[in-house]
Amino acid sequence: MFSRRVAPFAEERRDSRALVLGAQAVAAAGVALLAVLPVLAGAEPWVLRPVALACAAGLVAGHLFWFARGRVRRPWLALTVQAALGFGPLLPLGEPWSSAGGFFAGGLLLVSPPARAVPWALLACVVAGVVSVVPSWPGGWLEAGLGSAVSAGVAALSLFGLGTAARVVAGRAQEVCELKRRTIAEERMRFSRDLHDLLGLSLSAITLKGELVARLVPGKPELAKAELAELLVMSRRALADVRTISAGYRELSLDEECRAAADVLSAAGTRVTVARSGIGELPSPVATTLGTVLREGVTNVVRHSTASWCAFSVSTEDGTAWLEIVNDGANGAGGGEGSGAGLRNLGDRVEAMNGTLTTEVGPDGTHRLLVAIPVGSVRRERPRAS
Template sequence: MPDGAGNHPPRHHDDLAPRLAVVITVIVLVGYFSVAVTYVVDGNRSGGTIDAAMLALALLPMTVLLCLQMLHSFPGLAPRLSRARHWTLALQAVLTFAPFAIFKHAWLGMPGFLAGSSLLVLVPALAWPAFAAILLCTDVLLFQVGFGWGQVAYTSVSTALTGLVVFGLSRLSGLVAEVSRSRAELARLAVAQERLRFSRDVHDLLGYSLSTITLKCELVHRLVPRQNSRAQQELSEILQTSRQALADVRAVASGYRKMSLSAEAATARSMLAAAGISATAEIDCAPLPELVDTVLASVLREGLTNVLRHSKADHCAFEARRSGHRVWLTLVNDGVGRPSTILRADSTDGGSGIGNLRVRVENLGGRLRAGVRSDGWFELRAELDVSVAAPRRSGRERGSEEEYGPGPTVTA
């Protein structure tokens, strides 16, 4: 299997739903703006003809308002400008209310978009009061241009509905994109976990068996009488084949098991964000030896899997720090006692992920602790010595070149 196999599944099906949500939202927004343009056209008719100058004057701010609305509905269109969304909201407010002085009731289609943008840009504590204030200001302006109570009530309801539709569709398209990203990350995580499981099986079972065959062949090779040349030849070929098979298995297992803590941390941030979990991360441990880096990355991945599978966490934090020859990784979350709604845990099997990790950490001279802290948060902590060049030998984990050393040699 290629090294990158399973990491990049086809994306066109995954992207279809978010793209469709964006297209629908854009069509609705453009449709609402088109209705607003008809208000301006009707308001500038004089004797059956349209005042072209006034229409051109209206289209300029309306185009700017449409661009601002797209920016607020889809922050990813211009990430740099999205950092100044409060200023763009203020500009939208000015372009929404100032033209009333010129176009009067013909401009009544614009406040609804401002109301929707206020819900998208401002925090909830300010968004809903701003929404109500926009409706109130619109009502005052409509009274100023001569509308009666009935017309004002109708326009207020229309403005409120426009704002809610704009807000709802914009948020819905964002949620569809987040769900799509979350599904892609969950799929990638599932593939990575399966690859890691396969690597452990190859490493622990087949590698050990092939090593045993190699050692047995070497022993028999030495015990066979020297004059039995045919037996010596056959055993030599068997021994060579087993050595080659062992080397191939070691290469496969090693290729699957190499991981990076920094890369896994970046994936963890993205995964937690997609799952709606507030994440805090600090990775400050400088470059690590390959074995230590792989084990810590495995600890982080297994801890993240447990957070998603066994708890409903709102907050999660992980950090990796280094002091001298010691490095430690800590992963904490506040989801103790609340079942997950993201991944369904297998009720028939408690799993052995933490147990496998504890063995791997201890083989490198470290220690792994997992449990609930006094403040109610669950903590997973791994400590390792970065000066360890090779793991201890263990009967439970065998099969890699680092753990065995060179294959046996035979002299005829």
Template sequence: MPLHEERAPRQKTLEVSDLLAPRLARTILTLALISYLGVTVLNLVGEHFDTWVFLFALLCLGLIFVLQLRHSAAHAAAAPPWQTAATLGAQALLTYLPIVLFHAQWGAMAGFLAGSLLLLLPARAAWPAYGVVGLSMLIPPTLDGLSVVETIYLCQSTLLTGLVVYGLSRLATLVRVLHDTRGELAGSAVANERLRFARDLHDLLGYSLSAITLKSELIHRLIPTHPRRAMEEISEVLTVSRQSLADVRAVSSGLRSMSLEQELGSAQSLLEAADLEVRVEARIGLLREQVDTVLAAVLREAITNLLRHSQAGFCSIEAVQEAGQVRLCVVNDGAHPSYRDVSPHSGSGLGNLQERLRSAHGKLTAEHGPGDTFRLVAEVPACPVRGVADPGAEVFPRGSAA
């Protein structure tokens, strides 16, 4: 059996266990509360109270249990103040009034009240109130004539019970919040991955398909008069189509690099094939991978936009690294505002580029100039921003070319 098939059932089991975690945390809290109630019931049984008195004790314990479950709920602290005051007041009465009948044997219920105060009141008031409840449990054993050790024990057990109730309640809430957050993060990750995949396909295939279209039109013109040149262009179209297929596979497999230097050569070749006058100036040196990839993507999109949204006859491409910044500037003519690509779904390339540059702490400027010119400038810090983790390059294969 392949290794990945052996691991699949185990991974599924772990995921199911994780889904049950909030329920398990709540169950542990409930069992802990029942255990404390059980201790009180055993204490009362040992005192041999009358049946009606014992039934009255069970009724009070049941009400305390219901109130405590309410106070330990995840959103109990968000209840209206009057509701909080009413339920806390009811629990306080059920805690202290039965002490008249049951004396120190009822003292464990004060721990529930102490835990509820910590859960529902602001911290500034909760902790002093918690301490007062604990100290109040020094009184019943003193009146009953119990020893100092038993008196201190009842006070200490009250405070401990309050902390246990508070801790388990907070833990159950935290598990629920983490479980819900994990679901939200998973949904967000899926949505972001879909956006990334769509963006990368747009940036990769938009450029390659524009090149294939352009060269196919050129071949159509060359076949009657220059068949040998047409055959050469057909070879280049095959190369571009194979590279497009490799690019799509790279997007799906998560390969992560792209070369600005190679894209500069590819763009120059493509524009010259389209009979544009091209000027390329490159002084970039060695770039870190993220900057190299982002600026290569910017150049691809700029050339794609030039071919699809303008009737350019001239294009200038400048890539310079200086003063800690890497700047890519693409200027072309023939960008009349009224000329647009008439094909449906013409893309959102500039929006994609802004997202890419933002990930590298760069900025993008795109503007029309005099004489129907269009100027696109991308600037990115040459070095990582101090104190900010490099989020990594976008998904492209190194050395992809049109």
């Protein structure tokens, strides 16, 4: 189930990363071509042409290596290489090479805080404009210098924008990994908690019924047959619980849980008293939570105490649903407030419904579990179609 939840995010992450990486490669190559093509087509000495090609290739490769994945390793080394390859050829090549200075200015914007990076990036663009007009000084220096500075600035903003997009995608990838980890952990916790809380009573009941059938078979076969029929009903109910756990959906009937709890306690030889009032209109989440608490509470009475009697009541009063389970087995083996590892799970369930769960042991050896859940804060669910 959790794999289906996370798969769309993983596919979206892979597509976004590939798109951003491709866009950065195209942008970096485009800026490099804007700088190197005028050199190749111009009247510069032939020896400068392979130098320009090598510098352009180095700028593209360095930008993709250091900035394309969102995280910049060794930023000052990256800036040093970009400054050397972007500004070094400006004096011999002049204005055509000015856009290459955008690699350094864009790198500054990517590795430094905006308050410090913006002034230095603007200065780098101005330097690119000034240095690029030195070979042609003094003719048309203002127009050429301004155009070179603007060319470097546009290249810097393009590379900075795509680098920022890569950083956002990388952050998104980390969020998806964290979401996947949390989803897996929550799914494992849910499965473990539901397996303990929902199957504990059913398996205890099946065990007790099986022991009772074994005792009745020699002398009372007809009664044993009737008990065996109830045992089959309990086993089918346990199988249905397993299916609801594996499907991630569970909705319990509080009336059925009260009857099942009374049957289990009676089969264990415990005298039972049940009181129910006003539970028919409880929202499904509240009824399911109370039914789960009742299951675990009765399971603890059967497995962890020597109770001779047990009384439980379910009621609603002043917008609050109440469940109380009291028995006299707290002084027996395993009894007491700490019996039943599922109480921690039940506390989490009740807290999720803005309720409270308390347990106490009386001086006369009685153990009391009390749950209160405010009904008004829970949205009432529509009945599900069967």
